Amino acid sequence: MTSKSCAIVILRSVTISISWLLVWQAGRIMEYTEHASVWFPAAGFTFACFLVAGYRAFLPVLAAAIVITIWNGHHYQLPLTLSEFVWGGFLFGLAHIFPYWAGASLIGNIARKPGTHTPQLMVAFLLVSCVSALIVTLLVLLSLVHTGQMPAEDVADTILPFWIGDMAGIVILTPLFTALLARYYRNSLIDLQSFTSSQYGSLATTIKKVVMNVILIIVIMYLGYITDSEYSVFAIFFLTVTHMWIACTESAKANIISLVISSVLIVVMVHLLGLMEDVKVYQFALNVIAANALFGIAIPQLQADNRHLKRLVFIDKLTKAYTRDYMEQRAELEIAQSHESGSKLFMVLFDLDKFKLINDELGHMAGDEALKKVGQTAFSILRKTDIFARFGGDEFVLLLPALDIDKSTQLVDELREGIRTITVRGQSLSSSFGVAKLQPGDNLESLFNRADSALYESKKLGGNTITYR
Numbered sequence: 001m002t003s004k005s006c007a008i009v010i011l012r013s014v015t016i017s018i019s020w021l022l023v024w025q026a027g028r029i030m031e032y033t034e035h036a037s038v039w040f041p042a043a044g045f046t047f048a049c050f051l052v053a054g055y056r057a058f059l060p061v062l063a064a065a066i067v068i069t070i071w072n073g074h075h076y077q078l079p080l081t082l083s084e085f086v087w088g089g090f091l092f093g094l095a096h097i098f099p100y101w102a103g104a105s106l107i108g109n110i111a112r113k114p115g116t117h118t119p120q121l122m123v124a125f126l127l128v129s130c131v132s133a134l135i136v137t138l139l140v141l142l143s144l145v146h147t148g149q150m151p152a153e154d155v156a157d158t159i160l161p162f163w164i165g166d167m168a169g170i171v172i173l174t175p176l177f178t179a180l181l182a183r184y185y186r187n188s189l190i191d192l193q194s195f196t197s198s199q200y201g202s203l204a205t206t207i208k209k210v211v212m213n214v215i216l217i218i219v220i221m222y223l224g225y226i227t228d229s230e231y232s233v234f235a236i237f238f239l240t241v242t243h244m245w246i247a248c249t250e251s252a253k254a255n256i257i258s259l260v261i262s263s264v265l266i267v268v269m270v271h272l273l274g275l276m277e278d279v280k281v282y283q284f285a286l287n288v289i290a291a292n293a294l295f296g297i298a299i300p301q302l303q304a305d306n307r308h309l310k311r312l313v314f315i316d317k318l319t320k321a322y323t324r325d326y327m328e329q330r331a332e333l334e335i336a337q338s339h340e341s342g343s344k345l346f347m348v349l350f351d352l353d354k355f356k357l358i359n360d361e362l363g364h365m366a367g368d369e370a371l372k373k374v375g376q377t378a379f380s381i382l383r384k385t386d387i388f389a390r391f392g393g394d395e396f397v398l399l400l401p402a403l404d405i406d407k408s409t410q411l412v413d414e415l416r417e418g419i420r421t422i423t424v425r426g427q428s429l430s431s432s433f434g435v436a437k438l439q440p441g442d443n444l445e446s447l448f449n450r451a452d453s454a455l456y457e458s459k460k461l462g463g464n465t466i467t468y469r
């Protein structure tokens with residue numbers, strides 16, 4: 001290791017330790033009983049450190065844990081010697097570190113596994129943060145009792161607030177801390193690009209939604225304060241709706257930041273309004289809101305994946321025409337509608353003449369170019385309501401709804417002429433057409449067969465011909 005990279009490692013380690021201590025102090029502001037705060041930001045920071053830096057975060061977090069134990073000893077005026085505090089801090093550090101290290105490693109592995117979807121990752125993150133926070137709670141309380149920093153009889157009452165506070169710290173803050181830390185770790189263990197790059201809407205609309213949320217929180221919590229009713233406090237759960245709205249309509253980044261803003265505001269309001277009696281409701285609300293919002297990150301991605309898959313299945317890449325699958329589904333519908341309404345419907349089948357020669361003489365790329373140009377020509381001539389699909393190879397299908405015979409003849413002839421004008425590397429194209437009019441009692445198969453036999457007839461006549469059935 002060069003002296004420069006050694007200096008970077010030391011600098012990063014010191015930064016982690018100092019940041020951890022500062023984050024801990026931020027958590028202390030929210031402390032409502034000894035060893036339990038509304039949420040515990042240090043848990044979120046530790047989890048993020050292990051996600052981004054892995055084992056490299058071990059010593060800095062352990063050192064910070066020892067420092068904070070000595071600091072706490074003075075804060076709670078515990079009658080222990082310095083070496084007892086150091087031992088207590090060491091045990092506390094291990095109890096805090098190992099479950100979060102294991103949890104973060106598991107999440108890191110899941111995130112890096114090819115094919116992991118955001119919903120799976122979010123569910124895993126919520127489950128792992130819940131379980132690892134519980135293990136940390138039990139181990140830390142055990143170490144506090146063992147080292148004389150906490151009376152054993154306080155354990156039962158402390159487990160739940162400790163656990164929920166740690167979990168809230170992770171589910172709300174780890175995503176943000178991870179994004180911040182990953183910027184400074186070139187070889188970060190987790191790549192957040194796919195979660196942070198997408199942009200939706202303008203910044204102004206994002207800010208409006210966040211401000212609406214802030215107003216809602218202030219109103220709900222103020223109402224809880226003035227009515228002093230144990231039930232009105234549950235109105236805070238309405239935030240799950242507005243956060244789900246933000247999750248579904250904004251980028252993942254905006255989602256995570258708005259979640260942090262709402263959570264900090266709730267925690268600060270609990271303190272400002274002295275809502276300590278209902279603090280556990282707010283703790284649970286924080287976790288439920290965060291779980292909802294995090295899961296919501298998956299929704300815009302799922303929608304985008306869905307659109308992409310639909311495009312793949314229903315749109316032919318080369319010609320941009322619909323695929324055979326789409327045409328078959330759509331044709332059934334159009335036929336049923338035309339039978340019901342009595343409106344006209346024509347099915348047109350067309351096929352390029354001697355297309356094989358283009359491929360053989362000019363190459364496959366030239367053949368592709370020809371098919372692409374056929375697609376462009378068809379789109380420039382057809383109406384928006386016409387359905388144009390590539391049936392396979394050089395064969396295409398058209399469905400022309402609500403057109404009389406004259407208009408459809410004109411349209412098909414225009415298309416035949418349009419294809420005639422296409423040239424590929426000096427060679428011109430032509431095509432043959434078979435047109436079938438929907439008759440009473442027709443289904444997709446019978447209509448298609450008539451169009452197909454009409455096309456066959458056109459081919460027999462030497463191509464560049466239209467035959468009607």
Ligand SMILES: Nc1nc2c(ncn2[C@@H]2O[C@H](COP(=O)(O)OP(=O)(O)OP(=O)(O)O)[C@@H](O)[C@H]2O)c(=O)[nH]1
Pocket residue numbers: 318351352353354355356357359363364365366367368371392393394459
């Ligand atoms: N370049 C290219 N060629 C394709 C594609 N799909 C099918 N083909 C070719 O299209 C040609 C179709 O040949 P045939 O079915 O014999 O039709 P044809 O040569 O047009 O003959 P007629 O229809 O009887 O006039 C074959 O050479 C296929 O390899 C494609 O996506 N790109």
